[in-house]
Amino acid sequence: MKRKGIIIVVSGFSGAGKGTVMKALTAKYKNYALSISATTRDPRPGEQNGREYFFVSNEEFEKLIKENGLIEHAGYVDHYYGTPRKFVEDKLNSGIDVILEIEIQGALQIKKQYKDAVLLFVMPPSAKELEERLRGRGTETDEVIRQRLSRAKEEAEGIENYDYIVINDKLEDCVERVNDIITAVHNTPDRNLEFINDMRRQLNEL
Numbered sequence: 001m002k003r004k005g006i007i008i009v010v011s012g013f014s015g016a017g018k019g020t021v022m023k024a025l026t027a028k029y030k031n032y033a034l035s036i037s038a039t040t041r042d043p044r045p046g047e048q049n050g051r052e053y054f055f056v057s058n059e060e061f062e063k064l065i066k067e068n069g070l071i072e073h074a075g076y077v078d079h080y081y082g083t084p085r086k087f088v089e090d091k092l093n094s095g096i097d098v099i100l101e102i103e104i105q106g107a108l109q110i111k112k113q114y115k116d117a118v119l120l121f122v123m124p125p126s127a128k129e130l131e132e133r134l135r136g137r138g139t140e141t142d143e144v145i146r147q148r149l150s151r152a153k154e155e156a157e158g159i160e161n162y163d164y165i166v167i168n169d170k171l172e173d174c175v176e177r178v179n180d181i182i183t184a185v186h187n188t189p190d191r192n193l194e195f196i197n198d199m200r201r202q203l204n205e206l
């Protein structure tokens with residue numbers, strides 16, 4: 001039976017460490033593809049075009065939207081972010097799971113379009129820890145940190161839209177929990193209808 005790839009949406013407050021968790025997950029388990037988003041924000045020190053993001057202008061982003069080149073997009077703290085369609089659809093068609101590390105508006109758009117997508121929300125152990133991680137990163141101004149914490153408050157209201165929460169306390173434990181969830185999710189009846197129906201047919205033929 002051909003395994004079907006699914007979309008795994010991973011959201012979490014800015015600073016919750018979801019990027020680090022996904023990097024560690026995809027380094028350890030080679031069966032996941034990590035989607036690279038397009039964004040209009042500037043690269044942070046150390047970020048490379050085509051690796052963390054495709055860094056594009058407003059005009060280029062609007063062109064992508066117009067050409068139906070994105071499967072979702074959203075505004076986040078004064079910038080656009082979106083998921084390129086082709087990479088995701090190619091991987092799914094090849095039976096590979098694709099991870100989208102996106103915020104909540106985009107997550108809801110994905111849930112509407114891809115019924116078997118799984119939505120995970122990565123949480124820090126506490127709000128204080130979140131603030132410390134954001135400040136510790138040292139790449140954002142106080143104003144941007146304040147905006148991101150206020151956005152976290154808004155996002156916390158939407159967590160019930162997700163299928164699972166994962167607490168990022170210890171990195172390795174968190175990576176294992178995410179992999180366990182995805183493995184389990186592949187085994188639900190609704191994601192294996194072809195196999196189940198084939199079994200029914202075989203039983204009828206006995």
Ligand code: 5GP
Nearest residue numbers: 037038073074076081082083101102103106
């Ligand atoms: P950052 O600027 O910290 O890299 O990302 C800001 C927020 O945008 C994060 O919550 C991140 O998950 C989200 N984000 C990144 N790429 C996308 C995308 O393609 N679509 C959506 N909707 N959100 C994204």
